Amino acid sequence: MRADRLVSLVLLLRQRGRLPASVLARELEVSTRTVLRDVEALSAAGVPVYAVRGRGGGFALLPGFRTELTGLVxxxxxxxxxxxxxxxxxxxxxxxxxxxxxxxxxxxxxxxxxxxxxxxxERLLVEPEADLLARREPQEELPGPVVAEVRRAVLSGHRLRLRYAPPGRAPSWRTVDPVGLVSARGQGYLLATREGADRTYRLSRVLAAEVLPEPAERPDRVDLERAWQERSARFRAGGDQVVALVRVDPARRDDLVGTALAVLSEGPDPGGGLRLEVAFQDGRHAEWALWQLGPGAEALAPAGLRTALGERAAALAARYAAPPP
Structure with a gap:
């Protein structure tokens, strides 16, 4: 076990450069004291690892150091x-x-x-396409050249000009500073900033993308896990966003998920079908998305959304109840 840990420590320093003992301890899931002992063992074995004192210090390998680390177990x-x-x-x-x-x-x-x-x-399956209730994860159609251009901007650290189609709105061009890419529930998202404000874009709604020559304004390092959690928390507490409780026919589940911003919870409905808690950009977006599903979905809450859909349905029924003029 210790030999594997020493190899992992060397690989971390090779791939990420100087790292403090606390970070190494977290990555290796050991104590800081264990990291210090491992560094001493590596030095004794001839591995050129050295310590940098003071603020921003840590451990690093001498520049140009290479070693053959072969033999996967x-x-x-x-x-x-x-x-x-x-x-x-x-x-x-x-x-x-x-x-x-x-x-x-x-x-x-x-x-x-x-x-x-x-x-x-073959005997281990991670994240199958459908669960035990035969609900399939939504599969997004992503244009290869567009995603490749977004990925190139993220990895090269350049600004990105993209044409984005928000739900229920006309597509428009915008210039962003890309931060990173996140995959959640099989869907891809671009984390970026625009004029200094955090923005999150769903990759399937990016219609075109162009890497710009100027460098992106972003920090050198990023903790994507933390950034995603913070944006998720702000999203749930967002101002105009609407969270709706929806009873949906399983056959229309993917249609609902495809128009929503996020799925907050999901489970069977006591009356049959599925019950989802989904978030929409605002009331207009929620009403538009559920209206597209017709009798395949029913808004259970909030009351204002249910009333708006009922009034729209009643007006349409009244119009078609009378013969045309």
Missing amino acids: HDEALALLVAGRRRGAQAFGLGPALASAVLKVADALPEEHRDAAAGAA
């Missing part, structure tokens, strides 16, 4: 093969690249491990 190979089946990469347009990488990893395994790892991976 069975569980490591299995983890890679299972991860290669996850659909998160699809949200970023990296599905084919991930599949190719997994094939290369499998081919590089020693023959005695290759068949065993592949066979074991």
Whole structure:
């Protein structure tokens, strides 16, 4: 176990540069004292790791240091093969690249491990397309060139000009500073800032994208997990946003999810079908989205949304009840 941890420590320093002991401890899931002992062991073994004192200090490897770290064990190979089946990469347009990488990893395994790892991976399934109630996760259609351009802006640190289609509104162009990409429930999102304010864009609604030559205004490092949690919290407490409780026919579930901003909860409805708590941009968006579903969905709350839909339906019924003039 300690040998594996030492290898992981070297890999972290190689890939991420100088890191404080507290970060190394969190990444390796050990105490800071254990990290210090591991650094001493690496130094004694001839690995050129050194400490930088003071604020912003930590541990680092001498520039240019390289070492051969080969020999995947069975569980490591299995983890890679299972991860290669996850659909998160699809949200970023990296599905084919991930599949190719997994094939290369499998081919590089020693023959005695290759068949065993592949066979074991077939018995582990992560995030299937449908759950036990046969509800399928929504599959977004993402134009490859557009997603590739967004991804290039995020990774190169350049500003991005994109044409975005918010739900229920006409598409428009905007220039943003990309921060990162997030996959949640099989859907891809671009986290960015626009004129200094946080913005979140759903990738499936990006119609066109262009990387600009000027660098993005963003910090050098980012904690995407924390950024996503903070934006999710602000989203739930947002001003004009409407959270609706909806009873929906399972056959129209994907249509509802496809128009909503987010699904906050989901489960079976006592009266049959599904009951979802979904968020919309505002009351106008909520009314528009549910009206498209007709009898396939029913707004249970808030009362104002239910009343608005009822009044619209009554007006339409009254119009068609009379013969045309």
